[in-house]
Amino acid sequence: MNRELVIDRRRITDADDCYVIAEIGHNHQGEVQKAKDLFREAKECGADAVKLQKRDNRSLFTREMFNKPYEHRNSFGRTYGEHREFLEFGRDEYRELQDYARELGITFFVTAFDIPSADFLAELDMPAFKIASGDLRNTPLLRHVARLGKPIILSTGGGDMEDIQAAYDAIMPHNTHLCLLQCTANYPTPPEEMNLRTITTLRKAFPEQVVGLSDHYNGIVMAVAAFVLGARVIEKHFTLNHTWKGSDHAMSLEPIGLSKMVRDLHRARAAMGDGVKRPLPTEKDALLKMAKALFAARDLAAGHILSATDIALKSPGDGLSPCEMDSLVGRRLRHPMATEQKFTWDDVE
Numbered sequence: 001m002n003r004e005l006v007i008d009r010r011r012i013t014d015a016d017d018c019y020v021i022a023e024i025g026h027n028h029q030g031e032v033q034k035a036k037d038l039f040r041e042a043k044e045c046g047a048d049a050v051k052l053q054k055r056d057n058r059s060l061f062t063r064e065m066f067n068k069p070y071e072h073r074n075s076f077g078r079t080y081g082e083h084r085e086f087l088e089f090g091r092d093e094y095r096e097l098q099d100y101a102r103e104l105g106i107t108f109f110v111t112a113f114d115i116p117s118a119d120f121l122a123e124l125d126m127p128a129f130k131i132a133s134g135d136l137r138n139t140p141l142l143r144h145v146a147r148l149g150k151p152i153i154l155s156t157g158g159g160d161m162e163d164i165q166a167a168y169d170a171i172m173p174h175n176t177h178l179c180l181l182q183c184t185a186n187y188p189t190p191p192e193e194m195n196l197r198t199i200t201t202l203r204k205a206f207p208e209q210v211v212g213l214s215d216h217y218n219g220i221v222m223a224v225a226a227f228v229l230g231a232r233v234i235e236k237h238f239t240l241n242h243t244w245k246g247s248d249h250a251m252s253l254e255p256i257g258l259s260k261m262v263r264d265l266h267r268a269r270a271a272m273g274d275g276v277k278r279p280l281p282t283e284k285d286a287l288l289k290m291a292k293a294l295f296a297a298r299d300l301a302a303g304h305i306l307s308a309t310d311i312a313l314k315s316p317g318d319g320l321s322p323c324e325m326d327s328l329v330g331r332r333l334r335h336p337m338a339t340e341q342k343f344t345w346d347d348v349e
Contacts, residue, residue, distance in 0.1 A: 003232075005179050005210040007151050008107040008127040010048060012179070012210050018227050018265040019212070021130075021153075022047040022238035022258060025111075025248055026087040030076060034240075035089075036100050039108070041255045042238055046262035049107040051130055051235070052097075056116035057084045074247045094124055115144050122148045130235075133157030133185045133214070139170045146174035153233065154178060155214045157185030161205065168206065179233050180206060182226070183214035188251040194222055199229040218251050220261040227268045236261065291317025294325060296337040304333045306348070312340070319343060 005012040012019045022042035028035035035052070042050045057066065058081075066081030077083035089097070101108035111130040112118035118129065118141070129145050131138075133155040145152060152171060156164050164180065171178055182198045194217060202211045212233025213226040223234045237252035253261065279287075297312040304310070308329055313322050319342040320328065331348035 003208060003210050005151055005177060005233075007049070007109075010107065012232050014230070014232060016232065017269055018223075018231070019049070019233045020047045020258075020262055020265065021049045021051050021233065021235040023051050023214075023235050023252075024238055025051075025053050027237070027239045027244070027246060027248055027252060028052070028087075029244065029246060030087045030089075032089070032093050032096060035093075035097055038238060038240060039097070039101055039104055039106060041240060042258065043104045043106040045255050045258040046266075047106065047238075047258060049109065049128075050101065050238075051109055051111060052089070053111045053113065053132075054117040054121060055084060055088065055113040056120070057081055057088065059116055060114045074245055076245075091120075091124070098124065112141070112145060115141060118145050118148065122150075126150065128153060131155065133159070133183050136163050136167055139166070142167055142170045143174060146171040149175060151177040151179070153181060153212070153235070155181045155183040155185075155235075156202075157183035157214065161201070164202070165205075168209075176208075179210040179212055181212045181214040181233065181235060182231070184216060187216050187248070188218040189216040191217065191222075196222065196226055196229055199226055199231050203230045216251060220253070220257055220264060223261050224264050224268045227265055228272070234261075234265065288316050288318055291315065292322050293317045293319030294322065294328060294343040295319070296339055296341045296343065298339050300333055300337040302333055302335045306331055306333065311343070314340065320345070 003014055024038050028038060039050050061081060068080045070077060070080040070083045075083050076086040098108060107127055109126045109128040109130065110121050111132050112121055113132065128151040131145060131152060131154045135141050136156055136159045152175060154167060180202050182202060184193045186193055199211055199213065210232050211230060213231045214235040215223050226234065237248055238258055239249045239252035239254060242249050242254060292313040292315055295312045295314045297310050300310055306329055311325060311328060328343060334347060334349055337347060
């Protein structure tokens, strides 16, 4: 099987390091400078990509939902629509952020929540598209984005295998560059709802697609577990401060957490090895100290026929191995042996 996805010249395969997406969403609070700060910190933490979200709010929401009062501590407007509009960037801001991402050397792309947003992002020549779990069943959006020809990363929260298959069938005739993310659309996600074995299920069901995890767990351990199960893309919410205003900050990683997650993902890849069991040179000293060898349990006379009680198992283990004990028992000594003298084959007939 040859799973491969290429985003902005970065190859993602089973043999490569995990592709880490720092999901900023709207944690920038509508400020370009904060977005830049998040981009810079994500790059320093080792993330491969940063991601925002784009909505065409006027067309996306009903008038009732747009005008619904939205007055609580995380609100940036009196209504839900005003709140969402406050957080949106326009073309100039996106161009500025694209330039900054190129300067940093980090990939920048966006989740498209609707067809106008997808077209907006296509005009900016984004290197990939993310589709959120809420649009897993949005066949018109899936087909539209697929026809744009860029790699697609699709979250599967709230769906079952039939939903995922239907999304796959909608996308693949137009675009084969698809990554499927196991996801639980609960923020944050408790451990018992992560269902990480779904990663294995997706890899079996879609043997040519890269599989990953959109990780809403409040910590870093699930990403490493997902990697071991075969996930090669990890999306993780990212902030500079858990206490900032906004609903996502509390469950997002701060820089120290993202750095540790990236570090542990790299270590996990190295730790996987090749599956061939072999002794390693680095084990030699420890095993010499811990292992046992065969020693004389007491003073023994020449010509003595050895029994099990004549042989002691002692460290260090730089002599005959205990596995040779049965072969040593019953043999005649060629010469006397002193207590704790190490046995060799030359000592016996």
